[in-house]
Amino acid sequence: MEGKGKVNGVAAMAACYQGFDPAAYLQYNYTPPRADFERKDSIVPWKLACLHRAFTEGDVRGELLVDIGSGPTLYQVLSGCEVFNKVLLTDFLEVNRQELRGWLEDEGGCNLDWTPYLQHVCKLEGRRPSAWTEKAAKLRQVITDIVPVDVHRPQPLALDALPSEGADCLVSCFCLESVSPDLAAFTRALGHIGRLLRTGGHLLLIGALGESYYFGGPGVRIPVVPLNEAQVCASLKESGYTLIRLEVYTLPQDMRVGVDDVSGVFFVKAIKE
Numbered sequence: 001m002e003g004k005g006k007v008n009g010v011a012a013m014a015a016c017y018q019g020f021d022p023a024a025y026l027q028y029n030y031t032p033p034r035a036d037f038e039r040k041d042s043i044v045p046w047k048l049a050c051l052h053r054a055f056t057e058g059d060v061r062g063e064l065l066v067d068i069g070s071g072p073t074l075y076q077v078l079s080g081c082e083v084f085n086k087v088l089l090t091d092f093l094e095v096n097r098q099e100l101r102g103w104l105e106d107e108g109g110c111n112l113d114w115t116p117y118l119q120h121v122c123k124l125e126g127r128r129p130s131a132w133t134e135k136a137a138k139l140r141q142v143i144t145d146i147v148p149v150d151v152h153r154p155q156p157l158a159l160d161a162l163p164s165e166g167a168d169c170l171v172s173c174f175c176l177e178s179v180s181p182d183l184a185a186f187t188r189a190l191g192h193i194g195r196l197l198r199t200g201g202h203l204l205l206i207g208a209l210g211e212s213y214y215f216g217g218p219g220v221r222i223p224v225v226p227l228n229e230a231q232v233c234a235s236l237k238e239s240g241y242t243l244i245r246l247e248v249y250t251l252p253q254d255m256r257v258g259v260d261d262v263s264g265v266f267f268v269k270a271i272k273e
């Protein structure tokens with residue numbers, strides 16, 4: 001029964017994603033008030049600072065960075081693209097892979113202007129904000145491919161997507177808890193992506209706390225497995241990671257804008273044993 005339940009839960013999640021709308025999702029989450037660079041308590045500066053620090057404090061190194069469940073967003077690799085020569089973006093949906101290709105091809109075919117994000121990360125790096133064009137060029141240079149992924153498969157990527165030694169670093173934001181029917185599936189997915197990572201490689205995981213649903217488009221209500229910090233830590237340990245750092249951000253009331261019921265965001269830096 002458990003096995004049957006497992007397949008139905010994952011299949012049901014995949015069905016929910018058929019209505020996902022990249023443009024709407026970007027508008028809900030990556031424009032003000034949630035993405036307000038002027039606000040000191042905005043979540044954007046907090047998240048970009050977590051990623052900047054994690055990529056630049058000296059222990060994260062190697063050739064290949066893989067972003068699991070990229071969706072239509074790029075903020076998660078804006079610091080990492082200065083550290084790794086190769087960045088692989090991945091998503092379950094072709095509509096999201098197409099959105100990312102639109103940005104990559106730089107012909108106006110994408111639904112969000114990432115300039116403010118590029119400028120903010122340049123500021124974190126001590127560069128002038130106008131260096132954002134150089135950062136954009138760097139990111140376009142290091143992105144090697146945009147490929148399908150399914151974290152519920154023991155092999156989430158095609159066998160030829162990675163070198164035999166695996167990735168040196170994984171980043172994944174708001175993916176695992178948003179695609180898993182329950183905590184057990186979330187933990188299994190953590191283990192599956194861990195198999196893509198070399199021993200001693202780093203996992204940078206960002207996710208929602210206390211979230212039970214979000215809208216992936218108009219009327220597209222997607223269930224989320226509600227997590228607390230203790231569950232995140234226990235799942236990491238169970239999946240073969242050693243936690244280096246966990247940071248938590250509590251969403252101000254006015255950022256609770258009805259597109260989800262998230263109460264907080266966690267940032268994890270961990271190492272694969």
Ligand SMILES: C[S@@+](CC[C@H](N)C(=O)[O-])C[C@H]1O[C@@H](n2cnc3c(N)ncnc32)[C@H](O)[C@@H]1O
Binds near residue numbers: 020070071073149179
């Ligand atoms: C909430 S979005 C996160 C997008 C982006 N990483 C961000 O930070 O906003 C969840 C993403 O997971 C993808 N997804 C859905 N099912 C998946 C699966 N089985 N395996 C991997 N990714 C999946 C969706 O297509 C979507 O892009």
Ligand SMILES: O=S(=O)(c1ccc2c(c1)CN[C@@H](CF)C2)N1CCSCC1
Binds near residue numbers: 260
């Ligand atoms: O943390 S956010 O507010 C954010 C960003 C994305 C998401 C959520 C929250 C909560 N629901 C998730 C559903 F999976 C998606 N944020 C939006 C502005 S830029 C940094 C990320």
